[in-house]
Amino acid sequence: MxxxxxxxxxxxxxxxxxxxxxxxxxxxxxxxxxxxxxxxxxxxxxxxxxxxxxxxxxxxxxxxxxxxxxxxxxxxxxxxxxxxxxxxxxxxxxxxxxxxxxxxxxxxxxxxxxxxxxxxxxxxxxxxxxxxxxxxxxxxxxxxxxxxxxxxxxxxxxxxxxxxxxxxxxxxxxxxxxxxxxxxxxxxxxxxxxxxxxxxxxxxxxxxxxxxxxxxxxxxxxxxxNKETDPYYRSVYLEGNWGVLEGVVFTNWRIQSFDKESFEQYRFGIDWGFAEDPFAFIRVAIDLKKMQIWICDEWYKKNLLNDEAIPLVRDVTKGATVYCDSAEPKSIHEFVVKGVNAFGVKKGQGSVNEGINFLKRFEIIIHPSCQNFINEIEQYHYKKDARTNETLPEVVS
Missing domain, CATH: 3.40.50.300 (P-loop containing nucleotide triphosphate hydrolases)
Known part of the structure; x- marks a missing residue:
């Protein structure tokens, strides 16, 4: 040999x-x-x-x-x-x-x-x-x-x-x-x-x-x-310990296979990211009568340039409104100029908690293919004061 x-x-x-x-x-x-x-x-x-x-x-x-x-x-x-x-x-x-x-x-x-x-x-x-x-x-x-x-x-x-x-x-x-x-x-x-x-x-x-x-x-x-200060994340992601997550934000969700093309209307959302946090684009369906949100598809990618993201979003949404974080007006403008109906949503004071309370009213059904969404929703928890161990009204994801 x-x-x-x-x-x-x-x-x-x-x-x-x-x-x-x-x-x-x-x-x-x-x-x-x-x-x-x-x-x-x-x-x-x-x-x-x-x-x-x-x-x-x-x-x-x-x-x-x-x-x-x-x-x-x-x-x-x-x-x-x-x-x-x-x-x-x-x-x-x-x-x-x-x-x-x-x-x-x-x-x-x-x-x-x-x-x-x-x-x-x-x-x-x-x-x-x-x-x-x-x-x-x-x-x-x-x-x-x-x-x-x-x-x-x-x-x-x-x-x-x-x-x-x-x-x-x-x-x-x-x-x-x-x-x-x-x-x-x-x-x-x-x-x-x-x-x-x-x-x-x-x-x-x-x-x-x-x-x-x-x-x-x-x-x-x-x-x-070592910049991480949240006790749970320090223990799990820095020190590598198995965790017991206290103060979980969302318990109203489950994973289930379903026909992703069976809905009459879809909603789309973008969370901007590039290096540390990924660009995230999701497609969901909302049933207001049954108070259900169906998470159908996700696209998560780090280091994704706008020129790469725009064709994907444009092809999937086909002119429908895409709700985006207003923190990046230049990106929103670029998407609009190139044919994406992007709409910036401003995160005002208290809007995060308002959004969480709104979502808690629904049953959230997640398709098994949306693993990144699953990873995120199960990790959302309320922050604890490192000194007093008191639960704070601040969400950590």
Missing amino acids: RTIKIKNFWENIAKVYRPFVNAEHMEQFFFGGSSSGKSFFLAQRCIVDVMRGRNYLIVRKTGASIAESVFNEVVKKINEMFQDGVLRNTYWDINKSNRIITFKYNNKQIIFKGLDDVEKVKSITPKNGVITDIWIEEATEISYKDWKQLDKRLRGHTEKNIKKRTIFSFNPILKSHWIYKEYFLGVWEEGKNFVEKVDDSHDYMILKTTYRDNQFLTKDDIKRL
């Missing part, structure tokens, strides 16, 4: 992850705070694993989200590990339209799919061999049912008795989540950073990391992370 050397491979892996480059547990949980480098490490390990003979299926809840996140991360890591363009093209075929990466030397593949239709995942077959690894990025986005369907995908004999694995990577959310109940409850203790459970019916490991474990962060990165 030919030996391929990767320059500075070990030096480019954060020290906390190095013991897990060759981890063989059937189920592996990499979780913790944001900016801990877990996805970077798993992308690096995935590339080496494929070179060694594994086939990866990498999934997220939606196809759009995977195209903009983990697919780009793996491609970026290949470019870093094989900086010689000729050498890179000799070994790797990167199909961006189908989101399939093939290591030409052994025809092993990394296949990227969204779980918009989990049934379609069943038919995925690599070029050479069977799926040996499923990596679920942002695993808290998927349902228990999704997971069971994915688990069935790890079937068939592997070459050289390669052990099949499922890898979960995520920032923790609430202790009510099925991952916590299924794998962490009774096993995980706060204050630990690693546990494993291996017996006749279990074979899994859990590694928790935070930004403190990522030696590649700059001082400015760390300062930015």
Whole structure:
């Protein structure tokens, strides 16, 4: 077998992850705070694993989200590990339209799919061999049912008795989540950073990391992370702890599949964003008789220019009014000039609480494809005073 050397491979892996480059547990949980480098490490390990003979299926809840996140991360890591363009093209075929990466030397593949239709995942077959690894990025986005369907995908004999694995990577959310109940409850203790459970019916490991474990962060990165003052977000997103969210704003919502084209009229809304916060565009239907709001479609994307957003919004709305945050009058004007019926809505004093009270009067039904909306609505909570622990009339999202 030919030996391929990767320059500075070990030096480019954060020290906390190095013991897990060759981890063989059937189920592996990499979780913790944001900016801990877990996805970077798993992308690096995935590339080496494929070179060694594994086939990866990498999934997220939606196809759009995977195209903009983990697919780009793996491609970026290949470019870093094989900086010689000729050498890179000799070994790797990167199909961006189908989101399939093939290591030409052994025809092993990394296949990227969204779980918009989990049934379609069943038919995925690599070029050479069977799926040996499923990596679920942002695993808290998927349902228990999704997971069971994915688990069935790890079937068939592997070459050289390669052990099949499922890898979960995520920032923790609430202790009510099925991952916590299924794998962490009774096993995980706060204050630990690693546990494993291996017996006749279990074979899994859990590694928790935070930004403190990522030696590649700059001082400015760390300062930015430490600006967060909300106790819940500091605990969950900075310290990587499972949360119990108090003072939840919305409890009047549920997730349900429905025919998104069955409504006579739709409403549209835009929340401006660019780098840190994404541009968000949604399509909803409102039934005033039944007091129901149906969340039909969402488009979320970071670093989206107006020239890219306008054709999308124009095609979807077809002249209907789009309600926008009035904080960006230049963007609204540009949308109007280019054919979008954009209308700015001013957020006056007390308008946020008024809007929340209005929404609480409705039952909100969210289509499963609107994962970003789900992520946001379940995290809305009332801020607590860090000193007195008193609930404040201020909403944190």
